[in-house]
Amino acid sequence: MTLDPVSAAIHADRASLWHPFTPHSAWFDPDFEPxxxxxxxxxxxxxxxxxxxxxxxxxxxxxxxxxxHPVIDRALMDQLGRIAHSSFLGLTHTPAIDLARRLLDFARPPAPAPGEPLTRVFYSDDGSTAIEAALKIATQFFQQNGEPQRTRFLSLGRGYHGDTLGAMSVSHSPQFHAPYQHLLFLTQSVPPPACYHCPHNRALPERGTDSRQVRRCQWECLHPVEQAANDLGPQLAGFVAEPLVQGAAGFLMHPAGFLHRATDIIRAHGGLLILDEVLTGFYRTGPRFAHHSENVAPDLIALAKGLTGGYLPMAATLLTERLFLGFDGGPDRTFYHGHSYCGNQLGAAAARANLDLLADPGxxxxxxxxxxxxxxxxxxxxxxxxxxxxxxxxxxxxxxxxxxxxxxxxxxxxxxxxxxxxxxxxxxxxxxxxxxxxxxxxxxxxxxxxxxxxxxxxxxxxxxxxxxxx
Ligand SMILES: Cc1ncc(COP(=O)(O)O)c(C=O)c1O
The missing domain is CATH 3.90.1150.10 (Aspartate Aminotransferase, domain 1)
Structure with missing residues (x-):
C-alpha cells in the first residue's frame, strides 16, 4: 500500500522515533495527527x-x-564557506573568541551592581550542560581553594535547570525527575516566591491584576532562604535560581526585589550566586538579562536557548575572574570538563549574528x-x-x-x-x-x-x- 506523503512521514516517525517530554499515549493516540x-x-x-x-x-x-532571518542565515553560510567545526581542546578560533568578548560586554549590567563582573566564558551545548558546568566549576573552586566543605547547593522549589544529573539535582520537579532520585546529589530547596501560589500572600484573588502587584505579605518568602543558609552554614556552596521567571515550573513570576534580598542573604553566608538565564536572557524579561533589574552581580550565569537566536544548540557559562583564577596551575588544578562541540564555529557564528540583531536600534x-x-x-x-x-x-x-x-x-x-x-x-x-x-x-x-x-x-x-x- 502506498501512503500519501503526510501519512508516510507520520508512519515513519511513529515506527522509528521517540520524542522528548511526550507520553506514548499522546503520540500514538489514533485521533492525534502529529x-x-x-x-x-x-x-x-x-x-x-x-x-x-x-x-x-x-x-x-x-x-x-x-x-x-537573513542576517543569521548569511552568517551561517559565510561560516560554512570556511569551516563548520574544529576542536576547542587546545585549539582556538576567531568566532568563539569574538563571541566571548561580545557576550561579556552584553552581560555587563547598565548600572554597576555590588560584586565582581563576569570576565570569562566556558562554552557547552545546551541549557543543561551550561548549568552542569556552573555546578562543577563552583564545586571544584571551593575544593581547591581552602573551603572543601562548601558542597551544598540551595535552589528554588519547582525550579527546572535541565535533565542531566547535576541539573536535575538542583531542580525540583518530581514529575520529571522522580525515577532518578537515587542518582542525584543532595541539595536543599526553598519555596518559590510565586505570589499567586504563596501561602503568605494575604491578598484575596482580584480579577484584572497580576497577583504580584496586589500581594499583601511581609516578604515571608525570604525566611526559608535565611533558615536554609543558616542551616547549611559553611557548607553552602551557592544559590541556584532562574531569575524572575521560573518557566517549566509553570511560568511562576517573582516579585521585584526578591532576588536582590535573597542574594544579600546568600552573600552573607559566603555562597555563590548562580543564575540560570537560559530562558530569561537576551531581553526576554525586559532588560538584557533578568538579573539586571535586581542590581545583583552573579558569580556564574548559564546561557543557552536564545544564544544562537534559536538556530543551533550552543551554550555558555559566564563566570568571574576570581573563580577562573581559582583554577590557576597545572594538571592537578585543571577543569577536566568539556564536550566535543564546545565553542563550535557554526554556533558561534549564529550567536554573533544574534548579538548584531539585538543591537538593532529599532x-x-x-x-x-x-x-x-x-x-x-x-x-x-x-x-x-x-x-x-x-x-x-x-x-x-x-x-x-x-x-x-x-x-x-x-x-x-x-x-x-x-x-x-x-x-x-x-x-x-x-x-x-x-x-x-x-x-x-x-x-x-x-x-x-x-x-x-x-x-x-x-x-x-x-x-x-x-x-x-x-
Ligand atoms: C531555565 C532553564 N534552564 C535550563 C534548561 C535546560 O535547557 P536545555 O533543554 O537546552 O538543556 C531549560 C529548558 O527548558 C530551562 O528552561
Missing amino acids: IVIVSGEGSWLTDIRGQRYLDGNSSIWTNLHGHR LPARLEAIHDSLREVGQSFWKLENVGDVRQQGTILAIELVADFSTRTPFPPARRLGAAICRQAASFGLLTRPVGDVLLLMPPYSTTPDEVRAMGHALLRATQTTLAHA
Whole structure:
C-alpha cells in the first residue's frame, strides 16, 4: 500500500522515533495527527500540508528574531564557506573568541551592581550542560581553594535547570525527575516566591491584576532562604535560581526585589550566586538579562536557548575572574570538563549574528509593541471565569487556569486541560505548549502587534471552545 506523503512521514516517525517530554499515549493516540513542520519564515511555521501556524512559544523558548532571518542565515553560510567545526581542546578560533568578548560586554549590567563582573566564558551545548558546568566549576573552586566543605547547593522549589544529573539535582520537579532520585546529589530547596501560589500572600484573588502587584505579605518568602543558609552554614556552596521567571515550573513570576534580598542573604553566608538565564536572557524579561533589574552581580550565569537566536544548540557559562583564577596551575588544578562541540564555529557564528540583531536600534520599540499587545491579550482573558492569574514579564505572557477563581483551586491534572486547549489552538493556527494548565505566549521578536493579537485570539477561542466542551 502506498501512503500519501503526510501519512508516510507520520508512519515513519511513529515506527522509528521517540520524542522528548511526550507520553506514548499522546503520540500514538489514533485521533492525534502529529504536525510535520517543513519550513518557517519570521514568526510563522508551515507544515507538510501547507497549513501555516504562528510560533506562539518561539519554538520552545529558543527563537528570538524569527525563522530564516537573513542576517543569521548569511552568517551561517559565510561560516560554512570556511569551516563548520574544529576542536576547542587546545585549539582556538576567531568566532568563539569574538563571541566571548561580545557576550561579556552584553552581560555587563547598565548600572554597576555590588560584586565582581563576569570576565570569562566556558562554552557547552545546551541549557543543561551550561548549568552542569556552573555546578562543577563552583564545586571544584571551593575544593581547591581552602573551603572543601562548601558542597551544598540551595535552589528554588519547582525550579527546572535541565535533565542531566547535576541539573536535575538542583531542580525540583518530581514529575520529571522522580525515577532518578537515587542518582542525584543532595541539595536543599526553598519555596518559590510565586505570589499567586504563596501561602503568605494575604491578598484575596482580584480579577484584572497580576497577583504580584496586589500581594499583601511581609516578604515571608525570604525566611526559608535565611533558615536554609543558616542551616547549611559553611557548607553552602551557592544559590541556584532562574531569575524572575521560573518557566517549566509553570511560568511562576517573582516579585521585584526578591532576588536582590535573597542574594544579600546568600552573600552573607559566603555562597555563590548562580543564575540560570537560559530562558530569561537576551531581553526576554525586559532588560538584557533578568538579573539586571535586581542590581545583583552573579558569580556564574548559564546561557543557552536564545544564544544562537534559536538556530543551533550552543551554550555558555559566564563566570568571574576570581573563580577562573581559582583554577590557576597545572594538571592537578585543571577543569577536566568539556564536550566535543564546545565553542563550535557554526554556533558561534549564529550567536554573533544574534548579538548584531539585538543591537538593532529599532529593537526596543519592537519589544515594547509586543509587550503592549501581549498585555491587551492578557486582559482579554479575564472575561473567562476560569482564569485565575494573568502574569506578564517582558514578552512572556502566562495565563493560569483554575477550577475555582476565589479559592485558586486547580483543575484535576489528569484532565490535561492546558494540553487540550493547545491542541485546539493548533487547529486555529497557533502553536504553543502549556505547562500544566498555564497557557503561554512568548513570541519571537519578529512578531508584529497584529500577529500577537492573532495569537491571543486563537488561544482565547481555543480556551473557550475547550472549556465549553469539557
Ligand atoms: C531555565 C532553564 N534552564 C535550563 C534548561 C535546560 O535547557 P536545555 O533543554 O537546552 O538543556 C531549560 C529548558 O527548558 C530551562 O528552561
